[in-house]
Amino acid sequence: MERDFNFVCNKDMCAGCMLCVDICPVQAISVMDGIDSYNTVINHDLCLNCGRCHKLCPQNSLVNFKEPVEWYQGWSLDPSVRANSASGGMAAEISSKFIQNGGEVCTCVFDNGNFVFNFFDKVEDISSAAGSKYVKSNPHGIYNVLQDKLANGKKVLMIGLPCQIAAAKKYINGSNEQNFYTIDLVCHGTPSPELLRLYLKGKNMALEDINNIQFREKNIVNEHMSVEKNIVNEKIKDLYMRAYDYGMSYTHNCYFCSYARLERISDITLGDSWGSELSQSEKEKGISLVLCQTTKGRELLNISNAELLPVDVNRAINSNLNLNKPSVMPPSGYKFFSEIKRGKSFQVAMLKSDPIWVIKHRIKNLFPCLIRIKKKCGGGVSTIQFGIKYL
Numbered sequence: 001m002e003r004d005f006n007f008v009c010n011k012d013m014c015a016g017c018m019l020c021v022d023i024c025p026v027q028a029i030s031v032m033d034g035i036d037s038y039n040t041v042i043n044h045d046l047c048l049n050c051g052r053c054h055k056l057c058p059q060n061s062l063v064n065f066k067e068p069v070e071w072y073q074g075w076s077l078d079p080s081v082r083a084n085s086a087s088g089g090m091a092a093e094i095s096s097k098f099i100q101n102g103g104e105v106c107t108c109v110f111d112n113g114n115f116v117f118n119f120f121d122k123v124e125d126i127s128s129a130a131g132s133k134y135v136k137s138n139p140h141g142i143y144n145v146l147q148d149k150l151a152n153g154k155k156v157l158m159i160g161l162p163c164q165i166a167a168a169k170k171y172i173n174g175s176n177e178q179n180f181y182t183i184d185l186v187c188h189g190t191p192s193p194e195l196l197r198l199y200l201k202g203k204n205m206a207l208e209d210i211n212n213i214q215f216r217e218k219n220i221v222n223e224h225m226s227v228e229k230n231i232v233n234e235k236i237k238d239l240y241m242r243a244y245d246y247g248m249s250y251t252h253n254c255y256f257c258s259y260a261r262l263e264r265i266s267d268i269t270l271g272d273s274w275g276s277e278l279s280q281s282e283k284e285k286g287i288s289l290v291l292c293q294t295t296k297g298r299e300l301l302n303i304s305n306a307e308l309l310p311v312d313v314n315r316a317i318n319s320n321l322n323l324n325k326p327s328v329m330p331p332s333g334y335k336f337f338s339e340i341k342r343g344k345s346f347q348v349a350m351l352k353s354d355p356i357w358v359i360k361h362r363i364k365n366l367f368p369c370l371i372r373i374k375k376k377c378g379g380g381v382s383t384i385q386f387g388i389k390y391l
């Protein structure tokens with residue numbers, strides 16, 4: 001690939017893995033979040049032209065892919081682990097057994113308004129990392145620590161998005177690889193955290209004020225996001241999750257992701273077992289899709305206390321678009337970002353770009369209020385304004 005000396009990778013294609021920022025010996029690189037794309041910018045006054053950032057960037061050259069050799073659907077046999085997780089709790093289950101066996105786990109947590117990565121060496125702490133955060137997380141600062149731990153003989157399991165695992169593999173570049181275990185997630189794409197901030201701003205909230213944020217909850221048919229401290233519990237899919245699920249809100253690179261495919265780069269890949277034929281009650285408790293690519297992956301499954309059942313591979317692939325290809329931005333996504341860039345709020349941008357869905361869901365949201373008001377007023381609908389609740 002021909003090198004553009006202004007950016008580390010092609011314009012608007014940065015995945016935000018932060019490898020270049022961490023590897024630069026003179027701190028010449030910064031990442032600019034343009035809300036619909038990230039760019040890594042090089043300060044030429046500082047740059048030594050060593051070319052390491054360009055060479056190691058996982059967007060410029062890929063790591064080795066392997067076909068899954070074992071396919072399962074399953075869950076942690078610890079009910080609290082399963083209940084606390086996004087699907088079957090396999091990530092937390094494997095993490096806690098890995099730590100019990102003397103290793104450390106590097107994964108994403110929500111901390112003081114930021115989605116960052118921590119190293120965990122205590123089983124009791126790992127539950128703080130459970131749950132899928134449908135936002136771009138930031139692995140800044142982990143790579144060097146990871147390299148040192150591996151060099152000191154520590155076994156480390158990293159759990160993250162495929163682009164982040166690829167970055168870690170590039171950074172360690174094969175050294176002490178026998179100590180490095182990896183789990184990637186099937187990934188639909190990730191929005192900039194700035195978009196989440198904008199969404200919360202429309203609700204008079206700031207990410208920094210929030211203790212805990214949960215992007216999906218079990219036993220609620222329509223997924224919604226809940227945030228603790230200021231509790232938002234709308235019981236229907238909210239605008240943030242609509243934009244997310246519909247693929248309207250990711251950064252540009254996600255729509256061209258080279259890691260959204262059947263061949264994987266990690267020892268294990270976890271996703272949701274969409275299309276499972278298992279009972280509704282198991283689905284409500286959460287079922288993970290588990291792909292195992294390597295003998296290290298098998299080792300991780302051997303130590304975990306999990307129910308692992310056969311899965312219909314074709315059905316799993318067909319039910320999970322991102323095991324085949326990256327998400328595609330719908331036309332409403334372009335409109336959404338153009339409204340955001342014109343300074344509109346998240347809520348107004350959604351109304352303008354996806355009006356039918358927004359209006360339908362406002363009405364749905366209104367419905368329980370209307371029934372209550374109707375009962376109180378003996379059927380009159382003149383009080384409709386009391387029921388209007390903006391998402």
Ligand SMILES: Cc1cc2nc3c(=O)[nH]c(=O)nc-3n(C[C@H](O)[C@H](O)[C@H](O)COP(=O)(O)OP(=O)(O)OC[C@H]3O[C@@H](n4cnc5c(N)ncnc54)[C@H](O)[C@@H]3O)c2cc1C
Binds near residue numbers: 087091136188273
């Ligand atoms: C952004 C994103 C997109 C996803 N898209 C799909 C999809 O299209 N199809 C599908 O089948 N599954 C998808 N998943 C995976 C799914 O949500 C579950 O993570 C998976 O089923 C495993 O569930 P679990 O119960 O084992 O673990 P979970 O409770 O989900 O825990 C997952 C682990 O991943 C880490 N993690 C959570 N969020 C992030 C993040 N933003 N960045 C880095 N690490 C993170 C956590 O710290 C934890 O260690 C996605 C996950 C994420 C985070």
